[in-house]
Amino acid sequence: MTDEAHTPPGVRTRVLLAARRGLERFGRWLAAWGRRLAPSPFLWVGVVLGFGTSLLVWESVLLLGIAVWLLGVWFWKARGRHMLIALGLGMVLGWLPMLFFFVTSLPHTMIGLPGVEYDL
Incomplete structure (x- = not known):
């Protein structure tokens, strides 16, 4: 049962x-x-910053976007302004397509069983 x-x-x-x-x-x-947040220019600037970064620093941009977003939440609670929330969220949202392009740019032969050496 x-x-x-x-x-x-x-x-x-x-x-x-x-x-x-x-x-x-x-x-x-x-x-x-x-x-x-949609009409805020800070959201769209964040999207451009998140998407327009090079692949060498894209992990740092994600961490920076999360930190700005959390700082924005604190600032919004204290002062009622949502500019930093929009900027941080825009950076994270702009970062997501970079993740897609990075993963799809890897050679397909790199994905496989662990311990297997691939000839690139």
Whole structure:
């Protein structure tokens, strides 16, 4: 027997309703922040900075973007300004395509079983 056979149907219904309310609340929160940050020029400058970096420093740009984002959260709590949040989030979002281009630029022969030496 599974645990589902011993669970009353009312418990599952309440769990599903609570999950639905949580997702709706998260969607409203995400939409509010999206409307707040999308028109900000700091977000778009961050995207350009995150995407426009060379592959030699792209790990540092990710760490810098996360640090600026966290500093922006602290600054937003203290002063109510969201410029640094937009800049840090833009750097992280701009960094993601760099990750894609870096991974796809690797030769396909480098992906395989561990311990195997590949002739490049």
